[in-house]
Amino acid sequence: MNMAASEPRRRSVQLDRVDVRLERVESVAPDATVRHVDQLDSDTLEAVYAALSADRSVPAAGTGLEPGEVIVFTDYFRVKRA
Amino acid sequence: MTQYVIIGDGISGSSAAETLREEDPESEITVITDEGESLYNRILIKEHAKGKLPEAPISIHDEEWYDERDIDLSLNTFVTSVDTDAKVVNTHEGEEIPYDKLLVATGGTPTQLPVENSDADGIHHFWTFQDARAIREHAEQANKGVIVGAGLLGIDFAAVCGAQGIEADYLMRGDRWWRYALSGAGAEIMHEGMREVGVEPVFDSGVDHFETDDDGHVTAAVDPNGDRYECDFVGAAIGLDFNTEYLDGAGLEQDNGIIVDEYMQTSVDDIYAAGDITRFYDVLLGEQAQNGSWGSAKEQGRVAAVNMAADEEAEQFEWVSSYSITHFDFPFLSFGHPTIGDEHAERKYSDTEWRRIAFKDGKVVGGVLIGDLSPQSQLKQLMREQREVADQAEVLLEKSVDLDELAPPQEQ
Numbered sequence: 152m153n154m155a156a157s158e159p160r161r162r163s164v165q166l167d168r169v170d171v172r173l174e175r176v177e178s179v180a181p182d183a184t185v186r187h188v189d190q191l192d193s194d195t196l197e198a199v200y201a202a203l204s205a206d207r208s209v210p211a212a213g214t215g216l217e218p219g220e221v222i223v224f225t226d227y228f229r230v231k232r233a
Numbered sequence: 234m235t236q237y238v239i240i241g242d243g244i245s246g247s248s249a250a251e252t253l254r255e256e257d258p259e260s261e262i263t264v265i266t267d268e269g270e271s272l273y274n275r276i277l278i279k280e281h282a283k284g285k286l287p288e289a290p291i292s293i294h295d296e297e298w299y300d301e302r303d304i305d306l307s308l309n310t311f312v313t314s315v316d317t318d319a320k321v322v323n324t325h326e327g328e329e330i331p332y333d334k335l336l337v338a339t340g341g342t343p344t345q346l347p348v349e350n351s352d353a354d355g356i357h358h359f360w361t362f363q364d365a366r367a368i369r370e371h372a373e374q375a376n377k378g379v380i381v382g383a384g385l386l387g388i389d390f391a392a393v394c395g396a397q398g399i400e401a402d403y404l405m406r407g408d409r410w411w412r413y414a415l416s417g418a419g420a421e422i423m424h425e426g427m428r429e430v431g432v433e434p435v436f437d438s439g440v441d442h443f444e445t446d447d448d449g450h451v452t453a454a455v456d457p458n459g460d461r462y463e464c465d466f467v468g469a470a471i472g473l474d475f476n477t478e479y480l481d482g483a484g485l486e487q488d489n490g491i492i493v494d495e496y497m498q499t500s501v502d503d504i505y506a507a508g509d510i511t512r513f514y515d516v517l518l519g520e521q522a523q524n525g526s527w528g529s530a531k532e533q534g535r536v537a538a539v540n541m542a543a544d545e546e547a548e549q550f551e552w553v554s555s556y557s558i559t560h561f562d563f564p565f566l567s568f569g570h571p572t573i574g575d576e577h578a579e580r581k582y583s584d585t586e587w588r589r590i591a592f593k594d595g596k597v598v599g600g601v602l603i604g605d606l607s608p609q610s611q612l613k614q615l616m617r618e619q620r621e622v623a624d625q626a627e628v629l630l631e632k633s634v635d636l637d638e639l640a641p642p643q644e645q
Contacts, residue, residue: 181289187276189527189557193610196555200564200606221290223280224559 170233171216172208173199175226184220191215191222199224208233235260237541238322238330240312241338242266243275244527245508247294248534249336249541254302256542263305263330265312265322268361271296276527278365279389283396284373291362312339315483317501334541337480337491337499337506338534341473346381349442355451356443356467359389368468372397375466379403379454380432381440382470383410385556385567388423390468392560395430402462403427404438404454413572414601416579419587422603426561435462443467473525475510488512490523495549497537505541507533515570516551517616518598522570526554553613566606569599569616578626590629595621597629608634618642 179185188196195214199222202209211218222228237253239246242264250264272294280286299306311325315335322330343358345351355375357368372393378401380390387403388410394401403410409420410427424434438460444453454462475490486492486500490512497505497513508530515522524530529552536550558565563585574591581587586604590597590612597616602609611634615622620642622629628638 179286179290181287183290185274185277185286185290187274187280187527187557188559189276189555190274193553193555193613196606197610200609204607223277223286224557225562225564227285 169211169218170208171202171211171218171230172233173202173222173228174231176221176229177227179221179227184217185223185227186220187223199228203228235542236331236333237262237336238332238334239264239336239338240266240322241336241340241508242268242272242306243338243340243508243530244272245340245530245534245537246336246338247272248531249338249507249538250299250304251302252535252538253542254304256539260542261305262303263307263332264299265307265310265324265330267309267311268363269309270362271299271306271308273362275362278362279359279392281362282359282365282368282372282389282393284369285396288366312479314479314481315504317483317504320503333503334544335504336534336537336541337485337504337510338508339476339479340509341475343386343470344472344474346440346469346471348440350445350451351443351469353443353445353451354449355465356469357390358469359386360473368393369397371466372399375399377401377464378432378466378468379440379462379464380468380470381454382468382472383407383412384470384472385411385558386470387468388427388558388560390470391427391432392430393468394432394466395427395560399431399466401432401466402454402464403432403434404440404456404462405434405436406439408436410434414567414589416589418581419579419589419601419603422563422585422587423561423565425584426563429561435460473509477510488521492521495551496540496546497533497550498540498546505537507537513550516549517553517619518570518573518593524552524554524570526556528552529554551617553616555609555613563604564606565601565603566609567599567601568609568613569597571599571601574598576623578623578630580630582632588630590626592623592626595623597622605632611636 198209198214274291277291314323378394378399380403383405438456441457491506493511495514509525512521539548574593576592579589590600
């Protein structure tokens with residue numbers, strides 16, 4: 152899939168060996184990067200769903216998840232390094 | 234030097250502009266929008282209306298983004314006509330903008346209810362960031378709501394009412410929410426989600442007219458049965474009218490949207506279209522289709538731009554769309570074209586888990602997953618592969634879907 156990247160300013164992070172988890176947050180700061188799950192590709196959505204349904208960390212490699220960003224799903228979840 | 238003009242700065246127009254700059258660095262690119270702000274995240278404006286998300290994260294591009302890419306952005310500019318012979322776009326200020334290739338990406342405008350007093354104060358439609366700001370401001374003060382439109386857009390109003398503490402009645406014409414894609418079993422899960430946030434579904438209803446006070450503010454909705462629902466806040470979402478008035482006389486083939494082929498090319502040379510406004514040829518479906526999802530619009534804009542820059546049919550649009558509802562405790566995801574198909578299979582797994590798969594000619598063409606999204610990748614894969622699997626629907630309705638349990642594809 153080759154999609155133009157006209158979406159939130161993304162931080163450049165080396166994610167080859169990083170695991171991430173999703174932490175529920177109650178509020179979002181004005182300077183936060185926020186994405187809705189419908190902006191995620193199918194593999195990234197699968198990683199988000201796996202992380203939340205099993206409450207576990209997932210490898211960031213191969214997904215579009217970036218530490219610090221907030222994902223809007225059934226709640227708001229911040230992506231954190233595991 | 235090629236001159237590209239893009240009408241519309243939503244995700245499809247913006248995606249096209251970015252791709253054109255990459256594909257044709259020496260070109261001139263102009264983006265025209267009637268909105269007063271550059272690209273923002275249309276999926277997230279409902280979160281702002283709910284009072285949960287501040288404005289800043291919803292903005293995607295500031296004007297600097299266009300400057301950095303040498304893209305000329307014209308805000309607050311209405312296109313009045315397109316002269317396809319002279320290849321010129323005319324604006325409301327009398328400006329004539331020449332183009333070599335044109336992209337139409339103007340989307341739609343919410344359809345107004347064709348009933349008495351539907352333009353009263355307090356009756357909201359929901360499409361732009363400005364709409365979201367107005368809805369949020371009003372919802373924070375409102376007490377009693379009515380929602381009209383039993384589809385994917387209407388349910389956002391239910392979520393706004395729930396999040397803002399507005400007790401609401403959701404008036405539906407049929408016997409369930411999104412009756413074109415959900416059976417009673419699936420819809421009831423959604424109804425229960427609504428009830429839990431204080432929104433009561435009302436079936437076999439709708440709106441006959443609205444009542445107003447002396448100041449013109451809505452005070453009640455009266456349904457065709459004569460039942461009266463007091464309210465000081467109304468959300469109406471019954472569909473979209475596509476913004477094509479300025480194309481009258483341009484000769485583009487239309488059929489409830491602009492007809493494009495799989496390359497996003499319209500019936501007029503050098504004019505392309507992308508996003509909600511298109512009826513595109515879906516190569517997976519084998520017929521014209523429509524889709525209003527963010528990912529589809531973005532990809533259509535990119536594909537259109539690739540073909541515009543190449544000046545040939547370089548890449549076709551092939552996409553399995555997703556649309557999620559994230560307002561309740563359980564997730565909801567529809568994919569592909571869940572409202573069409575000649576065969577369906579469904580199963581309920583628990584009070585919050587349900588699955589329905591739509592098949593056409595034996596192939597998966599769409600579906601809806603409620604509660605458990607785990608099979609979404611496999612089902613989308615089957616749709617992309619166009620495998621005939623309807624006769625093995627039981628495998629696809631297993632709680633955990635394992636594609637290896639399907640019989641191998643037949644050699645063609």
